[in-house]
Amino acid sequence: MTLPSTRASRPGLQAVNDFVVKFANVNGSGSASANELFAKAILRMGVPVSPRNIFPSNIQGLPTWYEVRVNERGWLGRRGGVDLMVAMNPQTWDADVAEIEPGGYLFYDSTRPLPPSKFREDVAVIGMPITELCNAAYGDARQRQLFKNIIYVGALAELLGIDGAVLETLLGEQYRSKPKLIDANREALRMGRDYAREHLRQPFGLRVRRADNVGDRIFIDGNSAAALGCVYGGATVCAWYPITPSSSLAEAFQKYCARYRVDKASGRNLYAVVQAEDEIASIGMVIGAGWNGARAFTATSGPGISLMTEFIGLAYFAEIPATIIDVQRGGPSTGMPTRTQQADILACAYASHGDTKHVLLFPEDPHECFEFAAQALDLADRLQTPIFLMSDLDIGMNQRLCAPFAWDDTRAYDRGKVMTREELEAGKPFGRYLDVDGDGIPYRTYPGTHPTRGSFFTRGTTRDAYARYSEKGADYVDNMQRLLRKFETAKTLVPPPLLRRASRPTALGAIFFGSTSPAMAEAIDALEGAGVHLDTLRIRAFPFADSVAEFIAAHERVFVVEQNRDGQLRSLLVNEFGIDPARLVPILHYDGTPITARFIARAIGEQAGTRAPAAPAAAEAHVP
């Protein structure tokens, strides 16, 4: 403890309810629950927060970060930059310190002295001998490690003005079943608070102040939300193979089912979860169940999609309902398995050999993960085809503040065109691939329906309208044309794009989708402040509505913001609408970290020929 605890050479940043805290930890050190406690406490004080885990593909030892955006106005995207770094990982010290905004704060464990060269002149340093305090208070090595995290939360709470009572309530909720742990954690919190009160008395400009800006919103990760959507949407079969960042979705489905899907009378399960031997088997089981009239889904990520593609083509061609949730991560190959991207758009839109096109849904947050998961199950039955829910790691594995879930008890599941035993008995004609209604969607029957009518042979080879094997070109073409008509019908059923007009007429537009949404909203606001006006369209599904083409036609230039290298959504737009590519300006972020408002504002600001807007754009640490 040789260094003075404050070395700010210029006044520290001053901010109330608007700052970014980043925790740099070592994976497996038990920091996750302490960091979550920190974020939740601010939320309980009525101030919106959006935390993001940036974690390694590792169980123990590699660096991990937890970045908390605190923003009273409710911007939930990443802003970019860090105002307060809680540097608990010596491995990443230099990079962590470099990331702090000028005038920002560095909080660290000062037990072991560090040379002055390890600090920055323009950053205020707050040292606390955390290890020393822990070693004095605890004999057990595991406790020393775990309570370190709680101690720094206590100290930060004191510095930031987080209500101690809120923290204690949260601890009480967290350890409801283990009261012993409540007291031990409370004690550690107090130790941190007391130390901060007595020893960390230098000026500190970041404050949390009670507000009322959270409302009735809920705080949940997208994977749990999608899993719940599958429960509500009536999925009975989940077949999956573990892969980050999708595993927690199947696990959450299992957990919710154990709670809400056990038949009270018999004690038996109204669901089946099978951990398959690979993703090929996962999708095979989903297709088998869908063929046989049960609602089924799988959750996976890019590598799993690659393995599934042969089967996806079968489901497209043989017209079998299947719901596939792709929680995207950085590709290709194993790529960046614990980082986020929107890079499976083309792989899913055109998955499988031959001419195929699939329905994709793009949720922006956990609320839409819930909604769209339930809707995907309806769409799969209605359209008799695979439906992809395109989530990503940023939405899937981070808790996000979002609108509460809603369900209408009068809502019936749309099981699509299924011919019943009664209809067959009454002599209603049945041809499995006949386009009776002109919408491209044929009728099907479930196996076992009628002793002599309505059975058919399902195959991936060409067949005629009555499901009979055929090698005639005309039969093939008829069928492929009908599948296109069906895709047109899909347009009318999927969630429409959402338009937001700029405050004044503009020739500039921007298209975005999925997890880019919160950062985009903030960037557009900042750009408006700097005099750059953009109409925006958030695409929520493929096939694209005609209004997407109209939006593009109505603007001179349209920025397409996405989180991949190649502008995959842009390619899809160009390809599907035959648009002049020059009209669509790609804005691409793909280093694996979630896109930031600063990045978008600066990139569009530069392209739009204006000076980069003052706020929130500044130096961006994660420019690809």
Add this chain to the structure above:
Amino acid sequence: MTYIAKPGLHHPTLPKNALCYTRRDYEGKVSTLCAGCGHDSISAAIIQACWELAIEPHRLAKLSGIGCSSKTPDYFLGNSHGFNTVHGRMPSVLTGANLANRELLYLGVSGDGDSASIGIGQFVHAIRRGVNMVYIVENNGVYGLTKGQFSATADQGSVSKRGVVNTDNPIDMVGLALQLGASFVARSFSGDKQQLVPLIKAAIAHRGAAFIDVISPCVAFNNHAGSTKSYDYVREHNEAVNRLDVISAREAIGVDYAEGELAEVRQHDGSVLRLRKLHADYDPGDRIAAMNYVHAHQVRGEIVTGLLYLDPDPHDLHEHLNTVATPFNALGAEALCPGAATLEQINASLR
């Protein structure tokens, strides 16, 4: 013509089963396989077995992969739903179908290429999960449909039609199934209807993973001297360990029986299997002994056939998953959706 409709004539004198169906009612489209192909005999045996058991055709779902063998479900049980999936992946589709409706019978038909080469992973896992099904591999040691390449069941040293010698070790599907915990394991020969039909009947009556490896010569590509899957070779090397009679639960027991040692096994559905032992030392109730026996004979070039292993009280995947008795595909929102009030509670817990 790429498909051939069969004349739907009903002969008034054709015998009828308990459902008043004739054998015709269990037939499918006219086969497009080569004349003399073993697979067609297996289709005929399936038809016979289902007719004898008076299976309601629509209560059976037939699934297959890709290959000549996998085409056959189109050629039997025309009133059953069928699913010709993708190469080597029928087991997963069958598993999913079975999860969706536990009340139907599931018949998986596959080839040796389909199940032992490309699809061995899916075969292995469906068996070890105990999916309630009849799984028939129509085993000819080659890929018929792609014109005669060796499959993974081809014996080491066997010679292809073009004179190529197979140097790889063979996969024995029976040995695998035994090791993986199949609760019914049998082997037969497409040319031995007397043996095959009762085995299929017993497998249908079995509740659990029932596997039958049927040696089924490919007359086009693997029926020559030097092949170990030709009609001649199999006839010469067939070592049947038992003969089986299946007495369904609804039939009266009291069938006349020939000489020989008899063993009776009652299956879960009430059916009784009468085994006439041909080898006094063979006990189909002993999995480990069965593995040894089959393997020891295989090394000597003999093909052991018959009911090789039976667990009369097996468990299936639905039991393992503790699923409800009602088929999933018959459950509606009332049973499956927790409702708005519960969702409000969930919302409250997330604040």
